[in-house]
Amino acid sequence: MANAKKQLEISDEVAIQITKMNKWFGSFHVLRDIDLTVQRGERIVVAGPSGSGKSTLIRCINALEEHQEGLITVDGTILSSDLKNIDTIRSEVGMCFQHFNLFPHLTILENCMLAPIWVRKVPQKEALETAMHFLEKVKIPEQANKYPGQLSGGQQQRVAIARSLCMKPRIMLFDEPTSALDPEMIKEVLDTMVTLAEDGMTMIVVTHEMGFAREVANRVIFMDEGQIIEQNEPEAFFDNPQNDRTKLFLSQILGH
Amino acid sequence: MVDQSFVRTEIVPEKPAPLSQAGIIGWFRKNMFSDIPNTILTGVVLYIIFMVLGNILPWVFSPTWNSVSLTECRSILAEIGRDGHGNGGACWGVIRERWLQLMFGFYPSELYWRPVLSFLLLGVALAPVLFDGVSRKILFFTAVYPFVCFWLIWGGSVWFPISVFIGFIISYFGFVIGNKSAGSLIGVLAAIALPIIWWFILLSPINSVLNSILPLGSEAIESDRLGGFMLAILIGVTGIALSLPIGILLALGRQSDLPILKGVCVCFIEFIRGVPLITLLFVASTLLNVFLPPGSNFDLILRVMIMVTLFASAYMAEVIRGGLAALPKGQYEAADSLGLDYWKAQRLIILPQALKISIPGIVSTFIGLFKDTTLVSIIGLLDPLGLSTNIRADMAWNGILWELYGFVALIFFIFCFSMSRYSMYLERKLATGH
Numbered sequence: 001m002a003n004a005k006k007q008l009e010i011s012d013e014v015a016i017q018i019t020k021m022n023k024w025f026g027s028f029h030v031l032r033d034i035d036l037t038v039q040r041g042e043r044i045v046v047a048g049p050s051g052s053g054k055s056t057l058i059r060c061i062n063a064l065e066e067h068q069e070g071l072i073t074v075d076g077t078i079l080s081s082d083l084k085n086i087d088t089i090r091s092e093v094g095m096c097f098q099h100f101n102l103f104p105h106l107t108i109l110e111n112c113m114l115a116p117i118w119v120r121k122v123p124q125k126e127a128l129e130t131a132m133h134f135l136e137k138v139k140i141p142e143q144a145n146k147y148p149g150q151l152s153g154g155q156q157q158r159v160a161i162a163r164s165l166c167m168k169p170r171i172m173l174f175d176e177p178t179s180a181l182d183p184e185m186i187k188e189v190l191d192t193m194v195t196l197a198e199d200g201m202t203m204i205v206v207t208h209e210m211g212f213a214r215e216v217a218n219r220v221i222f223m224d225e226g227q228i229i230e231q232n233e234p235e236a237f238f239d240n241p242q243n244d245r246t247k248l249f250l251s252q253i254l255g256h
Numbered sequence: 257m258v259d260q261s262f263v264r265t266e267i268v269p270e271k272p273a274p275l276s277q278a279g280i281i282g283w284f285r286k287n288m289f290s291d292i293p294n295t296i297l298t299g300v301v302l303y304i305i306f307m308v309l310g311n312i313l314p315w316v317f318s319p320t321w322n323s324v325s326l327t328e329c330r331s332i333l334a335e336i337g338r339d340g341h342g343n344g345g346a347c348w349g350v351i352r353e354r355w356l357q358l359m360f361g362f363y364p365s366e367l368y369w370r371p372v373l374s375f376l377l378l379g380v381a382l383a384p385v386l387f388d389g390v391s392r393k394i395l396f397f398t399a400v401y402p403f404v405c406f407w408l409i410w411g412g413s414v415w416f417p418i419s420v421f422i423g424f425i426i427s428y429f430g431f432v433i434g435n436k437s438a439g440s441l442i443g444v445l446a447a448i449a450l451p452i453i454w455w456f457i458l459l460s461p462i463n464s465v466l467n468s469i470l471p472l473g474s475e476a477i478e479s480d481r482l483g484g485f486m487l488a489i490l491i492g493v494t495g496i497a498l499s500l501p502i503g504i505l506l507a508l509g510r511q512s513d514l515p516i517l518k519g520v521c522v523c524f525i526e527f528i529r530g531v532p533l534i535t536l537l538f539v540a541s542t543l544l545n546v547f548l549p550p551g552s553n554f555d556l557i558l559r560v561m562i563m564v565t566l567f568a569s570a571y572m573a574e575v576i577r578g579g580l581a582a583l584p585k586g587q588y589e590a591a592d593s594l595g596l597d598y599w600k601a602q603r604l605i606i607l608p609q610a611l612k613i614s615i616p617g618i619v620s621t622f623i624g625l626f627k628d629t630t631l632v633s634i635i636g637l638l639d640p641l642g643l644s645t646n647i648r649a650d651m652a653w654n655g656i657l658w659e660l661y662g663f664v665a666l667i668f669f670i671f672c673f674s675m676s677r678y679s680m681y682l683e684r685k686l687a688t689g690h
């Protein structure tokens with residue numbers, strides 16, 4: 001994965017704009033005054049201790065969680081409680097989960113074809129071609145007719161990535177995609193994500209894989225207690241952290 | 257020092273398992289005579305089975321098939337030297353003489369072919385639902401079947417079931433056209449309002465006109481002549497077919513974010529579950545008349561079908577809610593994040609999995625419902641149990657007990673056991689290795 005990012009371009013176009021966003025779970029203030037602008041083509045890694053609100057932040061971007069204050073604009077569409085806007089945004093934004101969340105009653109191929117057929121109204125044949133194309137891209141076309149339960153964790157996560165890609169999203173969100181995997185499977189999933197980055201996909205990745213952050217990200221965001229504490233280019237972030245909390249976190253995560 | 261290095265030079269050949277592990281003898285030794293307590297237990301159980309069968313089998317094999325009364329049975333048994341008064345043998349003459357009645361109640365015997373035909377057609381209608389590999393085109397017949405069945409069993413003018421069916425077609429087109437031209441809310445309203453107008457206002461004048469132009473029909477049968485297993489199956493199948501979709505809607509309603517909808521569903525489910533079925537049946541048979549406009553003749557069997565369906569729906573809703581709750585939250589989130597709307601997510605992702613988890617519970621509810629149809633004898637309908645009481649009141653068969661109820665139990669067992677086997681087949685078929 002070395003040098004993957006060097007030749008990648010970031011355009012001036014804004015993909016995601018978050019201003020003064022606040023969110024509460026009941027009376028618990030989980031996200032506080034989040035301001036974040038993501039340009040098209042950026043690869044952002046979000047890091048931070050457990051419970052800092054990383055998952056909640058990216059789940060707000062595709063409206064899996066509702067925010068109470070502030071403005072989120074995705075691809076020019078303002079995220080409000082209007083169901084139509086939410087559906088537009090969700091079909092533009094792909095998401096991969098820690099536990100893959102494949103549909104166990106459908107084959108790999110059916111998992112990949114379902115949303116294009118039912119949401120995008122793509123004809124069966126075209127959906128099949130797209131699905132096979134992306135399954136080849138994540139290097140498991142031969143598993144197409146198996147069920148998710150018959151695949152290894154790494155393979156399942158790659159299928160989950162392919163399933164999102166079949167909707168031809170312009171932005172991909174990853175919530176700890178490798179943290180439920182055994183070490184030998186982490187690499188195959190990270191490699192898939194690197195390929196995705198090389199294709200110019202806008203990505204926000206919550207992960208503890210600092211190697212990935214260093215090599216692929218163009219920006220690292222550190223969160224704690226629901227706030228963005230520090231953000232910087234990976235070199236500066238890792239080699240010269242400014243905030244004490246960042247230093248503590250990095251020493252804990254890189255220390256051993 | 258011990259030498260720890262080892263390299264295998266020859267492969268150990270495969271040997272047959274020792275006799276104690278394989279074959280019938282091995283199985284018996286391992287499962288029934290493995291140690292002394294196990295052996296004693298095996299002996300005791302074998303003795304009990306022997307005693308039970310030794311008493312029941314001679315009773316079952318009794319040469320009384322052709323007798324015409326209980327007295328004749330007793331004399332036949334006494335002649336061959338068995339106890340003629342008590343349990344010397346079964347009196348099967350009653351089954352020979354009355355089994356048709358147990359099947360059809362007081363349905364006119366020259367028209368038995370009508371219920372038989374509708375029972376056979378039921379098999380055709382169910383085939384595409386129950387098994388893959390049956391042509392999907394038959395599903396069209398499945399949709400029409402209830403009306404065919406109604407007409408075959410009750411008879412009367414063909415125009416009545418046809419025009420009721422047309423009401424559903426009107427509902428469908430009302431939804432499609434309303435949805436296209438004015439949005440989904442108008443579509444739903446049209447789908448509900450138009451058929452109601454059709455059924456309650458237009459249907460009877462149009463029917464009488466059609467009947468005077470083209471009086472097609474067959475001999476009408478009054479509801480009080482229906483009985484026996486035909487009645488049990490009619491009520492049972494209606495209840496089963498309707499309680500599943502209603503139960504699904506109730507379960508989804510109970511999980512809904514809309515407080516009023518949720519409240520209505522919770523109240524309905526809890527109320528129905530809190531009331532015995534017999535109470536509901538009494539309401540159907542007596543109280544309902546008080547609320548209906550005077551003079552309206554609302555068929556008793558239809559009322560009972562509605563009550564049994566509502567009763568089973570409430571239980572079904574809870575069984576399905578269990579299945580919904582067992583699904584990980586991630587399935588909902590994955591469906592949402594792919595942009596599927598609520599109904600598509602339910603239909604394609606959530607329900608197929610939730611229903612699969614609930615299969616054992618659903619089938620238990622079906623079986624319970626089918627057996628509960630015998631309760632209708634309490635409000636005077638002639639289901640198999642009601643008929644048995646009737647038959648026992650006959651002078652010739654006064655005193656018969658085990659033969660009748662045993663026969664009824666056997667038939668119920670065949671139906672319920674088939675349902676249970678089918679559910680196991682379905683579970684195996686749907687297993688996808690997770």
Ligand SMILES: Nc1ncnc2c1ncn2[C@@H]1O[C@H](COP(=O)(O)OP(=O)(O)OP(=O)(O)O)[C@@H](O)[C@H]1O
Pocket residue numbers: 025028030048049050051052053054055056057
């Ligand atoms: N549905 C919920 N209801 C109430 N509180 C919640 C809910 N989801 C998350 N929280 C709380 O919000 C905080 C942030 O959660 P979040 O899952 O975003 O953390 P995270 O940074 O992703 O942590 P981790 O690294 O453990 O995944 C946590 O304290 C959590 O307990």
Ligand SMILES: [Mg+2]
Pocket residue numbers: 054055056175176
């Ligand atoms: Mg998280």
